[in-house]
Amino acid sequence: MSSQPQLRLQFIVFALVAASFTNIYITQPVLPVLQNEFAADAVTVSYSVAAVILGIALANMPFGALVVALAGLLCAITDNLGLLIGARFVQGLFIPALTTCLAAFLARTLPSERLSVVMGSYVSATVIGGLGGRLLGGWIHPPLHWRYAFVFAAVWILIAGLIALLALPREERHHDQQKQQPSYWEIIKRWDPLRIYLVSCGSFFVFSSVFNYLPFRLEAPPSSLATEWITLLYLTYLMGVFIGPMAGKLSNRFGSAISMISGTLVLAFSMSLTLLSSIIAMVLALLGVCAGFFALHAAAVGTLNQRVTSGQGRANALYVLLYYLGGWIGITVCGLIYEQAGWNGAVMVCLGMLLIPLMIGITEQRCPNR
Template structure:
């Protein structure tokens, strides 16, 4: 399990490492804020489509081989990113990463879920989410700090080397799930999506990551706006609030037992997330540090609970249901990293924050479709 969690951390490092460097890369390559943000959007866009295909393939293919191959190629793409001599090359490298990352993530979720007993599923998936949080933090923090005290390229050389070094260890994993010989097609996707609770969970994932991606993508520009002398190291430390997500994700099972159901836990997380989102309206750089703690806590209370829900709702089609959830989640992130930026560029930060907060009302409404406290799924998750 350790190797799987390390792989999760490194994959998420790869996904988010460019985020604190967006102001720097915009200056170096002479592009606008919204164009620089494409380095995030370009990677999230394939993540909103590819997981469904990978989920279908993982019903037939070896999750171990898919994971190892994706991690190796992801390592190569980091080195290409570091060697880029134009913004176009940066963008192409990020698009390639967007194709590889969902293969790795869907394989990881499928592999992890297939190795544990049903009664430990929710706790195991919470550990997986905690690893994603750690990876998201380390990717942003180390890229910012290494850029400030060394060079921005060095961060991607180190990350590429780490991913390549991990590949042979992943190939030696045991316990891979045997391929499913049954024919899997788009009808299977529709059937799984139609199961009670699956669509609601996917919509919640879409909504919360829409808000999360919007604020974290444009947060570096907001920091520079509030204090023009802000450097990459300060921006990197802004993401320290991300670490709250690890604590919350690991505690999500206990919170669910205390609240009585996964649905109540998700609603609690959504309420905290909404309050923190509105907290970003305070025009103060120190306030951003404090708000980030609450913001990440609310976000990962929701996201730490959701994977356990979807896996319990479709235990016979985990590859497909994980693909559906990841696709919905990153579709929200793709749109969140792009559409709110238009508001930010033309109207301002306050308008953008107020607009994205409305998405959390959509997620709250969707939470009514989750399993209740007396359902068999809710009992399995707790």
């Protein structure tokens, strides 16, 4: 493929992934605002993020951008919190149709020596989308209202989806190859991909919990930050743009196990820093949380697609299932802990969860192919 068509393809894929992920985290920086507007508790309004994550976890189905956009517009006009959460769940059901197949496509078409680096770039595209949604929700709210963020995201994903539909190349399918695809059960019962799924589940449990309850932590004393300043701290999410590709290169050079172990240790240390009341410490902590998490995520998804030689589509669908299921469980469990024991209690739960990727990283180092 020549450079110009390749750049065009990368741009289309990047725009579609970014537009999809923009819809996921729109309400995250304005959760305290939703709490006051709908007269609900912190756990209930957090379901406006958890519901879309649960929907993504449950659905890897061939639907389109139209439903995501329409559900987003419904979120923009409803005055019922239950309906907003339900519409967010519907968005989550349809987002995998726009993103999950891309990872499988890359795995089928790229040589193995480039796969880790390219998967790291794919992770970077999810970073831009995730950050864009947070900035959109948080920065639109002060001058206008958070509802306008949903309208903008709906228009964006409609445009990106239409461009992708018209311009992406069609992949030839071979029936003889499809007959050889392993089943979901055959993939997940193997210990080597299963432990990668557990890494993704445990790490996103921690990451989603930190960023979901961050607004409540920073709005309360002693920080007492306004929504726009809380949103500004989400810029630390940009760390993932650099860490994703870098983690892929480090995995190629030193092995994925080293990336997993080092990512877990950085993530754990950074989680501990969030216990301090200093804003400077919080900024450094969030930078470290992003660096550690995206190192884990890029190493895990790269390792999975190198290890699974057939059935990459199903293998990546299972990865997405466990990844987002971990995020939904994390938001739900840490929300209950946050209500009872505050931020310190939620951090302790997250530190305990990080034992999973740490132990699996050590296992990978000792016996990577067993």
